[in-house]
Amino acid sequence: MTQVLTDRYFVLTGGPGSGKTTLIEALGAAGHAVAPEAGRGIIRHQVAISGPALPWRDPALFAELMLAWEMRSHEAARDKTGPVFFDRGVPDVIGYLRLTGLPAPAHAEEAAKNFHYNRMVFILPPWPEIFSQDGERRQDLAEAQRTYEAMVETYTACGYRLVEVPRAPVEERLRFVLEMVRQGHESSAAQ
Template structure:
């Protein structure tokens, strides 16, 4: 049976670095969709789509994450890792106090992942760039909304300890080995 594994946490917590390590180890991984959506918007002259049109941005994210889930389902891979999952979309909308249609929660309940690994805010590794503009303090607050969103739709969350990229990746793989 296929295992769908999601890496969650606020911005700049090391999720993508661990996902890249998983890719190096030949695991099937789904990258973060928001950077792609942000870059496409910039090509159209919109600097921060999430800040200017949060509902449109989130709708595009939801579609992208739903497509990733379907792609994973259609693959023959026993393990599929996701850099963020569908509940992240409404967690961010909650953070920004933006109303959204019930379909956001419905899709979070429809497309179920097997395990959720959480990366806590970590000031020593937090950075900003053109697509990640949140401060460390905002990352801490967003993190709380993310945890809440996943718990509300019925997930248990496994906390990934601080450490090197290799140590964090090994923790995840070792946590899953008993399920394979």
């Protein structure tokens, strides 16, 4: 896949409960192509079938399904035009494994090398005022903070430049992300 194509792919990452999904939904509502988060989808599907690939049952199997989901989302983005916004990306799987104390298998590391995104990755910091738990999000705020730190470490190690999205109402976050994408597009076109 050419780098020009994947320069249109923008990841939003961070810990749970930081507003990623709300921002992704706002981007979709504004007419942009989006790719939903793997984790929540997998949890919903596994719960519906009493499956074993749940983070509280088998974190390694859960990670494998997340990796497959993220690679499929990446491939599906080829058919979309303009920027595509991903609620997490392939490197998130490595960060998740590190967070759980499991080693990242060689094939996950290889996937992170082969499935590229724009070098500018949006990271949403922990936000205690909006954090909440639910049936799919069982992590507490301390684990959300550790997840954020794992994503900072992982994406930085993979060569991405992190841009922190400010804690602000979703409309402001939406404007911030779109302005950063526009500025990045203009600076790469000028080169």
